Amino acid sequence: MNEHFNWRRLGLLIRNDFLGELRGYLIAFAVVTIMIMLNAIPGAGFGDLKDNLYFGWFTGMLLIWGSIHVSVIFKELNNKKLNEGYLLLPASALEKTLARYLHGSIFFIFYILVYTTLVSLIIEGINQLQFGRSNSLFTPFNEAVWEVIAVFMIIQPIFFLGGAWFRSARWFKTVISVFLLAAGLGVLACIAFLIFFSGEVSGMLLGSETMFENGLEGVDWSINENLGHVIVTGLKLLFYVIAPLFCCYVTWLRVSETQVSHGI
Amino acid sequence: MIEIKNLSFGYAQDDLFQQMDLRLKPGNIYGLLGINGAGKSTLLKLMTGLLFPDSGSLTTLGYDPGKREPGFLAKVSFLPEELNPGNITDQQFVYFLSPFYPNFSLDHFERYLREFDIPRNRKLTQLSFGQKKKFLLSFALAAGSELLVLDEPTNGLDIPSKGLFRRLVAEALNDNQIFIISTHQVRDVESLIDSLVVLHEGKVLLNQTMADISSRIRMSHTPTRPDQDAAGLLYSEPGVGGYWTVWQDDAAGDGRIDLEVLFNTIISQPDIISGLFNKTGESA
Numbered sequence: 218m219n220e221h222f223n224w225r226r227l228g229l230l231i232r233n234d235f236l237g238e239l240r241g242y243l244i245a246f247a248v249v250t251i252m253i254m255l256n257a258i259p260g261a262g263f264g265d266l267k268d269n270l271y272f273g274w275f276t277g278m279l280l281i282w283g284s285i286h287v288s289v290i291f292k293e294l295n296n297k298k299l300n301e302g303y304l305l306l307p308a309s310a311l312e313k314t315l316a317r318y319l320h321g322s323i324f325f326i327f328y329i330l331v332y333t334t335l336v337s338l339i340i341e342g343i344n345q346l347q348f349g350r351s352n353s354l355f356t357p358f359n360e361a362v363w364e365v366i367a368v369f370m371i372i373q374p375i376f377f378l379g380g381a382w383f384r385s386a387r388w389f390k391t392v393i394s395v396f397l398l399a400a401g402l403g404v405l406a407c408i409a410f411l412i413f414f415s416g417e418v419s420g421m422l423l424g425s426e427t428m429f430e431n432g433l434e435g436v437d438w439s440i441n442e443n444l445g446h447v448i449v450t451g452l453k454l455l456f457y458v459i460a461p462l463f464c465c466y467v468t469w470l471r472v473s474e475t476q477v478s479h480g481i
Numbered sequence: 482m483i484e485i486k487n488l489s490f491g492y493a494q495d496d497l498f499q500q501m502d503l504r505l506k507p508g509n510i511y512g513l514l515g516i517n518g519a520g521k522s523t524l525l526k527l528m529t530g531l532l533f534p535d536s537g538s539l540t541t542l543g544y545d546p547g548k549r550e551p552g553f554l555a556k557v558s559f560l561p562e563e564l565n566p567g568n569i570t571d572q573q574f575v576y577f578l579s580p581f582y583p584n585f586s587l588d589h590f591e592r593y594l595r596e597f598d599i600p601r602n603r604k605l606t607q608l609s610f611g612q613k614k615k616f617l618l619s620f621a622l623a624a625g626s627e628l629l630v631l632d633e634p635t636n637g638l639d640i641p642s643k644g645l646f647r648r649l650v651a652e653a654l655n656d657n658q659i660f661i662i663s664t665h666q667v668r669d670v671e672s673l674i675d676s677l678v679v680l681h682e683g684k685v686l687l688n689q690t691m692a693d694i695s696s697r698i699r700m701s702h703t704p705t706r707p708d709q710d711a712a713g714l715l716y717s718e719p720g721v722g723g724y725w726t727v728w729q730d731d732a733a734g735d736g737r738i739d740l741e742v743l744f745n746t747i748i749s750q751p752d753i754i755s756g757l758f759n760k761t762g763e764s765a
Contacts, residue, residue, distance in 0.1 A: 220550040226581070233577045237569070298565045304531055307554035307581040473549075477531040 226308045230316035235324070242328065249278065250336055257352055261344035271337040271355030276365050278329050283369055287321040287376040288388040294471075295384040297478050310473035318465060322373050326366055330357045371457060374464035381471040413444060482506060483528055483628070483659060488537035490520075490527060497523060499683045501537070505676075507627070508656040509690075512674035513663040514744050519680040521663040522562065525630050528661075529559050542627050555582055558621035562633040564613045566605040571616060574605060584625030593619035596645060611637040618646065622653045629653075629660045635669035647673045667740035677740075679747050686751050689758050695738050697757060698746075699730040715753060716746035729757060 253274055260267060293303035306313070337355035344351040356362070379391025483505040490498045497520045505511055515521045526532040527539060530546030530553070539546060544553035566574060571594075579585040594601070597615040605613060614637050621629055631650075635643050651673055654660055662670050677694060679687040698715070704723040707714060716727040725739065727746045747754045 220548075220552055223551070226551060229580050236573070236577070298563065299567075301531060301559065301561055302565065302567075304549060305529065305554055305557065305559055306578070307551045309551050310549065312551075476533055477526055 221309050221311055223309075223312065227312045227316055230308055230312055231319060231324070234316060234320045238320075245282070246332055249274070249332075253336060254340055257340050258344060258347075261341075261351055262348045266350060266352050268353045270352045271333055272359070272361060275329060275333045275355060275362065278333070279326065279365055279369050280372070283321075283325055283329070284372065284376045284391075285388050286325060287373055288380045288391060290317045290321045290377065291381045291468075291472075294381060294475055300475065301477055304475065304477065310469060314465070314469040314472050318374075318377060318468075321377060322370060326369065330362075333357070371461055374461040374468075378464040378468045378471075381468045409448075413448075482543070483541050484539070486538045488527070488539055489535045490523065490532070491535060497683060501683070501685060503678065503685045503688060505659055505661070505678070505688075507659050508654070509676045510650065510654060510660040510662065510674050511676045511678055512667070512670055512740070513661055513678050513680070514665075514667065514740075515680035516748065520683070521680060522632055524680065525559070525632055525661065525663055528628070529557055529630055530554075531559075551581075555584075556627040557630070558624050558626035558628070559630045560614070560617055560621050560632065560634060562636065564610070564617060566613060566617060568604060568606050570604050571599070571601060574616075574620070578620070579624075582624040582626070586623050586625060589625075590619055590623035593622055593649060596649065597642060609637075611639060611642065614638060615642060615646075618649075622649060627658050629658065631660070631662045631664075633664050633666070634662060635664065635666045638669075643669050667744060671738075671740045677743075679744065681748060681751055687747055687754060687758060691738060693758070694743065695736055697729065697731055698738070698743070699728045699736055700739055700742060701726050701728070715750055716742075718742065718745060 253271075256274075257267075257270055260270070293299040303313075308316075333355045334357050337352075341351035341354055375395060376388065376391050379394065380387050383390045483503070485501055485503040488498055488501040488503075489496065490501075513521050513524070523532060527534055528541050528546060530541075530549045533547040542553060542556055544550060546553060569577070575587070575590065579587070579590075594616070597612075597619060599612055599616050599619070600608070605616065608616060614634070618631070618634060621631075629650075635646060638646060647670070650660060650662075662674060664670055674691065676690045677687060678685060702720060702723055702725055706719075706724050707717050707726050709717070713729045714726060715729055717724050719725075720742075725742045727742060
């Protein structure tokens with residue numbers, strides 16, 4: 218028996234997660250459908266038609282619902298009453314982590330894409346039949362849709378880690394932690410900027426006004442061109458690749474190392 | 482086989498186990514006894530990988546339980562004292578979990594459920610505590626696990642179910658399996674266990690087969706209080722209609738052992754009992 222990874226066990230975990238949450242998904246989709254209908258039908262009947270109505274709902278669902286969904290995805294892990302069963306389930310920590318990651322990312326995106334596409338077809342079909350006009354349909358292959366998905370794929374691992382790390386109020390604690398981390402990194406970045414681009418700075422003020430207008434593009438990179446590009450490339454790599462992978466890795470460690478309460 | 486060597490474990494400032502040694506062999510039903518706070522549940526959780534030792538070595542069925550490898554977990558069933566099977570039906574429970582246990586027998590499971598008279602096709606949260614316990618016990622037995630760990634299994638069971646529990650557990654055991662029953666309800670498992678492990682003050686005070694114990698200890702019930710200085714007297718306590726007395730007797734034979742009285746003897750005379758069975762921590 219492969220002790221680390223087995224496709225069958227991974228499939229079983231994903232199946233169980235899906236079936237276990239199916240009822241919750243259906244209830245949530247029903248509620249959102251009513252809200253979208255209240256938003257879309259009166260507009261088509263009596264007001265202005267909207268181009269981005271479904272894109273807005275898609276973005277909100279993916280980023281808000283998605284982050285909350287991922288924050289509670291490890292609800293058994295830190296629950297004293299439930300974690301024994303979860304930890305003793307015969308699957309490796311890698312499989313358990315990967316199953317939840319896929320459940321909270323790729324599969325969740327798929328559900329939201331399919332749902333938004335179908336609901337836009339149904340509601341706008343009703344609008345067309347009832348009022349003879351309709352809002353723009355949701356187009357899942359629109360570039361903007363995939364940009365939102367890319368953003369979700371970057372922030373999702375952060376909430377994934379928060380979901381495994383924090384015992385309660387996981388979403389809020391994750392958001393607060395991200396803000397604190399961003400503030401700390403901001404301070405460090407300012408210090409680094411002052412050190413490496415001292416020619417751009419006069420006292421506490423930036424010497425070039427174009428900095429404010431164009432962001433980093435306003436910096437005179439000729440001062441230290443190579444270093445500047447290395448920093449920008451490094452930060453992109455850190456933000457888009459290393460940070461998500463690091464969050465997933467720490468989540469896996471958390472699942473591996475979690476112990477139950479002593480209960481003597 | 483479960484083998485523990487020099488195991489230490491504690492929480493916060495307190496050490497619970499210090500340099501503990503223990504060996505449990507397949508083909509036995511072990512009774513794990515100890516006073517409140519002795520660490521029975523903690524030891525079970527260490528054996529199953531739910532807790533990690535601070536130092537020392539612990540192998541369960543040849544695995545390091547702390548790694549929680551699937552091959553190990555598929556051989557372990559743990560029925561905890563507090564039950565939380567989730568807000569799912571009995572059928573969903575089996576559908577979700579049984580594929581992870583290669584030795585799971587649906588036929589056995591159905592038979593256990595019938596014998597325990599568990600209502601079917603309903604959410605597990607709708608079952609009573611005792612029914613939930615019987616359901617989960619049925620699943621654990623049907624899983625065919627090499628290690629079955631039962632923490633206070635008879636709590637919440639009605640009187641007929643306790644007898645049924647003893648019969649089904651005894652029937653299910655084969656030579657490759659280790660069953661460990663941690664309980665304060667010693668009379669419920671008296672006729673079931675064949676080896677006794679007693680935890681006391683962070684150590685294994687006793688690990689002996691019931692046959693060994695009954696061959697070296699004799700119990701009797703007398704109408705009057707025995708002479709406390711009588712040769713061989715280990716312990717006495719008042720009982721209904723007289724006194725229970727416990728004697729050291731190497732020619733005791735296979736007399737009846739009252740587990741509750743035996744436990745009280747062990748706890749009240751730990752050094753003498755350790756000396757009497759000077760292979761503490763290792764089953765004969």
